[in-house]
Amino acid sequence: xxxxxxxxxxxxxxxxxxxxxxxxxxxxxxxxxxxxxxxxxxxxxxxxxxxxxxxxxxxxxxxxxxxxxxxxxxxxxxxxxxxxxxxxxxxxxxxxxxxxxxxxxxxxxxxxxxxxxxxxxxxxxxxxxxxxxxxxxxxxxxxxxxxxxxxxxxxxxxxxxxxxxxxxxxxxxxxxxxxxxxxxxxxxxxxxxxxxxxxxxxxxxxxxxxxxxxxxxxxxxxxxxxxxxxxxxxxxxxxxxxxxxxxxx
Numbered sequence: 001x002x003x004x005x006x007x008x009x010x011x012x013x014x015x016x017x018x019x020x021x022x023x024x025x026x027x028x029x030x031x032x033x034x035x036x037x038x039x040x041x042x043x044x045x046x047x048x049x050x051x052x053x054x055x056x057x058x059x060x061x062x063x064x065x066x067x068x069x070x071x072x073x074x075x076x077x078x079x080x081x082x083x084x085x086x087x088x089x090x091x092x093x094x095x096x097x098x099x100x101x102x103x104x105x106x107x108x109x110x111x112x113x114x115x116x117x118x119x120x121x122x123x124x125x126x127x128x129x130x131x132x133x134x135x136x137x138x139x140x141x142x143x144x145x146x147x148x149x150x151x152x153x154x155x156x157x158x159x160x161x162x163x164x165x166x167x168x169x170x171x172x173x174x175x176x177x178x179x180x181x182x183x184x185x186x187x188x189x190x191x192x193x194x195x196x197x198x199x200x201x202x203x204x205x206x207x208x209x210x211x212x213x214x215x216x217x218x219x220x221x222x223x224x225x226x227x228x229x230x231x232x233x234x235x236x237x238x239x240x241x242x243x244x245x246x247x248x249x
Contacts, residue, residue, distance in 0.1 A: 007049055012037045019056035026061050033058040110143050111135055117147055122154045124161045141172045148175055173215060185220065186210050192227040193236065200233045208240050218243045 015037050021030045038057035041047035111134050115126040126134070137146055149172035156171075157164035189209045193200045209227075212218040222243065230236035 005049055007037050007054070011049065011051065011054070014051060015054045016056055018051070022056060023058035023061055024055045025057055028058050033060070035059075036062050038062050110138055113143055114146055114150065118150055118154075118165075121150075122158075122161065122164075124154075124165070126165070130165060137169050137172065141169075141176070145172050145176060148172075170215075177214070185213060189223055189227050192224070193230075193233075196228070197230070197233055197236070200236075205233075205236075208237065212240055212243055216244050 016030075016035060021035060023029070023033060023035065036057055036059055037054050038061075039047040039049075040053050040055050047053050111131050114134050115131060118124050118126055134146070141149070146168065149168045149170075152171040152175065153164045153167035154161070157167060186206055186209050190200075190202065190205050193205055194202070209223060212223050213220060218240075223240070226236060226239050226243070230239060
């Protein structure tokens with residue numbers, strides 16, 4: 001007589017999941033009935049605890065069936081359904097991997113398009129660090145928007161290619177949000193600093209105020225308050241950089 005080995009909880013769960021928590025004899029499902037795991041070929045006749053020999057059964061069917069086996073057709077049907085499900089899962093996994101690879105390839109192609117355009121149009125080579133920057137910009141702007149920004153940046157800074165490259169995301173932002181940019185506001189706030197402080201870096205002040213208003217979306221009145229209350233140039237820089245952190249968080 002064969003020794004009956006206990007069926008682990010993990011195996012029982014896999015059987016229930018495979019059979020959709022449905023009794024394979026009468027079709028009733030949990031929680032309407034209590035489900036058990038039954039052997040298709042009884043242990044008394046050499047049946048094992050392999051998944052292919054296990055089937056979901058409700059208590060009533062299992063107790064009444066005794067050593068009676070499922071018909072060969074029923075056993076084969078269970079196995080066929082399991083194989084079909086595994087095949088579908090495998091196909092979907094392959095599709096997901098392929099889709100992910102295509103997305104990565106697409107991103108690289110978009111970077112190459114922009115790099116090639118810069119090289120061919122303005123005779124400038126984009127190095128690896130620049131390609132990484134472009135990849136970041138592509139999360140916010142399309143290829144078309146960045147190419148337009150390239151033209152704007154290199155037209156303004158035609159003799160300074162490094163500075164032109166750094167201006168690309170700024171030009172892309174202003175091209176996308178033309179109505180939000182007002183140079184008069186920036187000059188007005190910078191004038192407050194010039195009048196109040198003994199020293200400021202005018203170029204840096206303009207860039208910081210411009211970034212605060214039009215890239216970080218810090219409210220105008222908040223920036224004005226900083227300009228009116230700071231005591232030194234260093235204090236202004238520290239306060240406005242804290243605004244950038246606050247807006248990012």
